Amino acid sequence: MKDDYGRPLTSLRISITQKCDLNCFYCHREGCERENREMNVSEISKLVEVAADFGTKKIKITGGEPLIRDDIVDIVDEISQLPVEDISITTNGVTLSEKVDALAEAGLDRVNISLDTLNPETYESITGKDSLEKVLKGIDFAIEAGLHPVKLNTLILDGINDGEEIDGLINYSLDKGAILQLIELEKVLPENEKIYKKYHKDLDSIEEKIRKKASDVETRWLMQARRKYLVDGGEVEVVNPMHNSEFCKYCTRLRMTAGGYLKPCLMRNDNLVDVLTPVRNKDEEKIREAYETAIKLREPYFH
Numbered sequence: 001m002k003d004d005y006g007r008p009l010t011s012l013r014i015s016i017t018q019k020c021d022l023n024c025f026y027c028h029r030e031g032c033e034r035e036n037r038e039m040n041v042s043e044i045s046k047l048v049e050v051a052a053d054f055g056t057k058k059i060k061i062t063g064g065e066p067l068i069r070d071d072i073v074d075i076v077d078e079i080s081q082l083p084v085e086d087i088s089i090t091t092n093g094v095t096l097s098e099k100v101d102a103l104a105e106a107g108l109d110r111v112n113i114s115l116d117t118l119n120p121e122t123y124e125s126i127t128g129k130d131s132l133e134k135v136l137k138g139i140d141f142a143i144e145a146g147l148h149p150v151k152l153n154t155l156i157l158d159g160i161n162d163g164e165e166i167d168g169l170i171n172y173s174l175d176k177g178a179i180l181q182l183i184e185l186e187k188v189l190p191e192n193e194k195i196y197k198k199y200h201k202d203l204d205s206i207e208e209k210i211r212k213k214a215s216d217v218e219t220r221w222l223m224q225a226r227r228k229y230l231v232d233g234g235e236v237e238v239v240n241p242m243h244n245s246e247f248c249k250y251c252t253r254l255r256m257t258a259g260g261y262l263k264p265c266l267m268r269n270d271n272l273v274d275v276l277t278p279v280r281n282k283d284e285e286k287i288r289e290a291y292e293t294a295i296k297l298r299e300p301y302f303h
């Protein structure tokens with residue numbers, strides 16, 4: 001099903017918990033306000049099943065930190081029985097080495113791992129924890145488990161990791177055969193305002209440097225028109241949503257909050273649609289209606 005702007009729905013980004021074992025100072029918490037419900041495995045599975053019926057092919061599991069849930073392997077296992085083509089998790093990677101084999105066996109296709117720096121002190125100053133070594137171990141284990149391609153998410157913070165650090169991360173990714181995604185800091189929740197003012201970095205100059213080194217560039221039209229550069233045999237992707245009308249024009253994503261609300265846009269909380277209540281009431285018609293309403297409510301945030 002397409003929205004009123006002709007954009008198909010092909011991907012669902014589903015938050016399964018608001019809890020996290022890190023405390024990144026910039027976190028937008030997927031644009032979600034605090035909620036007091038959490039979906040169980042069968043509820044998540046039901047919601048993915050209906051999303052698949054509406055044309056969703058890609059499922060991204062997020063949080064909070066999704067690996068914090070004891071039933072994360074069951075969640076992946078249930079989703080993998082459904083007619084979707086790509087199941088991935090975005091994780092901080094702290095406990096990934098312990099869980100990745102079971103996740104791969106359960107049907108996980110891919111993983112995105114947050115890695116803003118290779119410097120342990122900088123890592124601790126961003127996340128509040130000295131877990132960098134565990135994350136690097138998680139990356140190695142994910143590669144060994146065959147979750148190809150492993151993607152590394154680097155959020156660029158002005159004055160923290162926007163200089164030489166980027167070359168280090170590009171080299172590290174090339175060495176590991178991983179794809180590096182450079183992500184622009186977003187101002188989503190009101191509480192992110194001060195952080196945004198202080199640390200937001202326009203990615204244009206960084207992108208220009210990468211463009212000069214690149215042998216080729218691809219535009220991922222079904223993925224918010226993101227640019228992917230081929231550099232020395234590796235891939236670097238630039239994700240810059242702020243004030244980017246192309247990003248919104250080619251957005252094919254619906255979100256689900258951990259409390260079971262469909263969320264048509266990361267940037268807004270005034271148009272959430274409760275879909276967990278009809279799931280709990282086993283009301284098939286209302287579940288479908290909730291999806292239809294949420295898809296209709298999708299509109300580009302940046303025009």
Ligand code: SAM
Binds near residue numbers: 026030066114185186
């Ligand atoms: N804990 C998991 C992780 O680290 O991937 C999942 C949740 S985290 C919110 C998902 C992604 O959002 C991370 O890659 C993180 O870097 C990114 N993110 C968090 N706050 C952000 C912000 N203010 N702007 C842009 N991206 C942000």
